[in-house]
Amino acid sequence: MARQTMQVIRVYQYGDPEQLRCEQILRPEPQAGEVLIRVHAAGVLPADWKMRRGFFRKFYPQSFPYIPGSAIAGVIEAVGPGVTRFCKGQAVFGRSTHGAYTEYTTTPVEPPALTPKTYSLLALKPDSLTFAEAATISGGATTAWSALFGDGELCAGQRILIHGAAGGVGLFAVQLARWKGAQVIGTTSTANVDFVRSLGAETVIDYTITPFEEVVSEVDLVLDTIGGETLQRSMTVVKRGGTLVSLLEKPPAQLAKVLGIRAMKNAVTPTSQDLEMIARLIDEGQVKAVVGQTFPLQQARQAHKLSQTGHGRGRIVLVIS
Ligand SMILES: NC(=O)c1ccc[n+]([C@@H]2O[C@H](COP(=O)([O-])OP(=O)(O)OC[C@H]3O[C@@H](n4cnc5c(N)ncnc54)[C@H](OP(=O)(O)O)[C@@H]3O)[C@@H](O)[C@H]2O)c1
Structure with missing residues (x-):
């Protein structure tokens, strides 16, 4: 059966927001220890435009083209071999290591894909949070x-x-x-x-x-x-x-x-337990998530231009479906 395609934003070289290109590419397949997520919302972090500008090239050099972003919320579409932590149909949120500005992403959740050095975090999304709200939590x-x-x-x-x-x-x-x-x-x-x-x-x-x-x-x-x-x-x-x-x-x-x-x-990296605790506090109403301006995936350039101003209230979010 022919593999399905997906809409995605990709960057081919460091530079201005015009480097964010909207494309149709093949949907990835989850490898052993990975999940495939249908992304419903992606947080637009200042780190995303800094990465695009090449500010991190010394410590985190990118291989091109890459899909920007890391903060996601969506639904598990499929699980790779060996995955028992999550199953198809669960709503999740957190940090993807393979990009966020996309209709689908894969990310490691268990060994062998998840190693002590892989900074991927995923937790079940409480029903009380919208996907856009959940996408503001990571980062x-x-x-x-x-x-x-x-x-x-x-x-x-x-x-x-x-x-x-x-x-x-x-x-x-x-x-x-x-x-x-x-x-x-x-x-x-x-x-x-x-x-x-x-x-x-x-x-x-x-x-x-x-x-x-x-x-x-x-x-x-x-x-x-x-x-x-x-x-x-x-x-x-x-x-x-x-x-x-x-x-x-x-x-x-x-x-x-x-x-x-x-x-x-700051040097301490968050854990899955932190993510779960934060979700619980939001679910209990002790802490609230605040979505700032939202954009469709195709307007990622406008979202980056806004983020680059360094001003505003709440997290900018790409609402993907
Ligand atoms: N190292 C890490 O692990 C890490 C992780 C996350 C973020 N960061 C960095 O931390 C920074 C903040 O991230 P963010 O996601 O919160 O950014 P953000 O959502 O863009 O928010 C920036 C905020 O800073 C305020 N601001 C601008 N100039 C200010 C000033 N002189 N004094 C006080 N407030 C001012 C803005 O408010 P007004 O509109 O009221 O000016 C705005 O609300 C970014 O540079 C990001 O790259 C680092």
């Missing part, structure tokens, strides 16, 4: 979870400053920190102040009006989702013995030493 809630509780060791009663609190990571970080019992200060622009407050932040700083270091000091933890001078300025508002976790870059070690703080680039 959003999972990153926030690992950075706050893994790298940052956040505890109940601590004070945390979260930059970019309306963004795809920040909005989950605010809610997860509150769930943990921390006191949350968030930064965002004027248009998103009420939104960040509605997520549970006790204090919201409009960074377009107030330099945060004028009103914040002595925090236990900073989650930096911005980098550059925001990261530098943030180091001075951490109390001695406190911690700064940046998602963007390695903070200057010498300055951290002088200030007596722990400062690091």
Whole structure:
């Protein structure tokens, strides 16, 4: 029987959004330890356009053409030999290693395809979440979870400053920190102040009006989702013995030493258990997923142009069917 085709976005070389090409190609088949997923929604992460621009070429060189994206939600269409964790027809969400901007993707879920080095995460999607909502979790809630509780060791009663609190990571970080019992200060622009407050932040700083270091000091933890001078300025508002976790870059070690703080680039990777726990919290209504603008697969270029602005509320999502 002839193999079926699928619509997909592929990149043939590093460059601008015009490199995202919509094509019809053969549908992949799941290999041993893999599942084939019918993708219903794909999260558009800043990492996707950074990868397309070639920012990661030194550490994660791509072989071309590649299918962009990693955050998915969909339904298991078929399982490869040896797979017992999932079965056909189950709704799932998480991280695919073979691309997300596609009608179908395969991803490893068990050995031999899944090795200790393969960063693939999949969990059953709670019925209470739409596919678009579920596609916001990987690279959003999972990153926030690992950075706050893994790298940052956040505890109940601590004070945390979260930059970019309306963004795809920040909005989950605010809610997860509150769930943990921390006191949350968030930064965002004027248009998103009420939104960040509605997520549970006790204090919201409009960074377009107030330099945060004028009103914040002595925090236990900073989650930096911005980098550059925001990261530098943030180091001075951490109390001695406190911690700064940046998602963007390695903070200057010498300055951290002088200030007596722990400062690091996030390094803890999320696990399937984290993914399941986050899904449970969302299912219980303790944390909510927020979908920003949505686009059809064919408009991936517009989605990337929007993501590249570095501004907005919620996660941009490609709704695929
Ligand atoms: N290392 C990792 O593991 C990892 C994982 C995930 C993400 N990241 C990185 O972390 C960054 C954030 O990711 P994301 O998915 O949350 O991005 P996003 O969804 O694009 O959100 C970015 C947010 O930053 C806000 N913002 C922009 N300039 C700001 C400033 N000067 N001060 C405070 N807030 C500001 C924007 O809000 P306004 O519209 O209000 O300006 C926007 O809501 C990206 O650079 C991404 O590549 C790294």
